Amino acid sequence: MLEVKGVHSYYGKSHILHGVSLELKEGELVCLLGRNGVGKSTTLKSIMGVVRPAAGSVRFRGQELCGKEPYKIARLGLGYVPEDRRIFRSLTVHENLLMGIKSGRQSAEGEAWSVEKVYRLFPRLEERKNNKGGHLSGGEQQMLTVVRTLMGNPRLILVDEPTEGLAPLIVKDVLEMLITVRQSGVTVLMVEQNFNAAIKVADRFYIMSKGAIVFSGNREELMAAEEVRKNYLEV
């Protein structure tokens, strides 16, 4: 469904991604791991077009994404949940959700996401629907960022460190939410620093170091690759 091949990305003159390649199949939940500053977020941004890759290719359901504006990529069925919970602070919770709606997009299968469905699944957001986004707690903001993206009924979502800075109890909520999302037929590519959380929810793993992928494998393979974990992950 998603095929990233030899992507190179820069911020100004600094060369951050040195030929990143990875693949996702429909329905998978894949986790991208790696130490701070290795280029995980930049990889997601390069897929979404927020950072324009200088070389390489990103194909989504057969279409080339490289060089397209983010809004065009979004309209093809990608959703992006950035790090730092970028909710619209001066919009209400309800308006934040409305912003996620893309006209004319249906979900891959099953029931489409709607404001009603979000409120049914997450009553906490309904209670606060008229509050300004900036007034929510960290956990609520994170939920809102994820569901706002879901409102556009994406086929694939890119989620950047959804549990960062959240209390353990809320981390559990957010992870459960992602599992629910995946069960609804959405493919997920997630960046996660929290190894223990990642290992529980993901089917497959990529590990990055210095702007390139250095390991790829499923849960058993990752658990077996002790050397890799020692070298490339915080233990």
Add this chain to the structure above:
Amino acid sequence: MSEFLVFFLHGLAYAGLLFLVSAGLTLVFGMMNVLNFAHAAMYMLGAYFSYTIVMQLTGQFWMSLMICPVILFVIGAVVERFLLRRVHRYGHVQELLLTFGLAYIITELVKWYWGNYPLAINVTGFLNGTVSIFGIIYPMYRIFIFVCAILVGGVMALVLYKTRLGIILRAAVNDSEMTNTLGVNVPLVFMGVFAFGAALSGFAGVIAGPLLSTFPGMAQEILLDAFVVIVVGGFGSLGGAILASLIIGELQSFGVLLFPKLSMALVYLLMAAVLIIKPSGLFGEES
């Protein structure tokens, strides 16, 4: 007492004009993070086009009130699409320089075509009349300015707070990159907002023409006050622009009455005070 009322009304009229100029400036800044130095030059273009339309071509003030904003809208759209957008990826300093250069070019063109001296634009008929308010005779035109400002402010508030477009605009002010990744054609929104800002400044220029004199320094003159308005009101805030326009308008007006030598200083004192107490401006978001 009646003197007080006259100065109060003068203040309202100037506040109306200030609002019309600063509303577009603050909206463009809030969304695109570009302080558009050419904004006041577009206001001046509005006044000069109006001179040509009213005094040389049609004799109809209403005509220029309708045509000039359209011309400026097109100019704004072209400037955004073919100049600003290309410079955008090089950063804010370059964008600033571009608008600065543009302001300079427009001013020189105006001097070359219309001459480096003041021109008078006359309104006739109804707008040239007077009204009686609490026993004083007051020029209709100044009331008209204030009414225009209220109408424009009202329509903008309606669009911003009651429509889907308004949600998109406010979201883009908060975080335009995020708005883009949610599937909104942000480049088009930028072009529209920039063009609308230019149209609004052109409209303000048409309105300013008969009130103030139309001359090549008029852009500079209003630009300073408009900057003060958006700093005091808070960058990007429409409500802030409304309140700050009223404050600055009245302050200017009563400053002239009470402390003739200090009237400009009062405005900057106010700005300094606001910056010290609430650096993000009266309605600005703390970040």
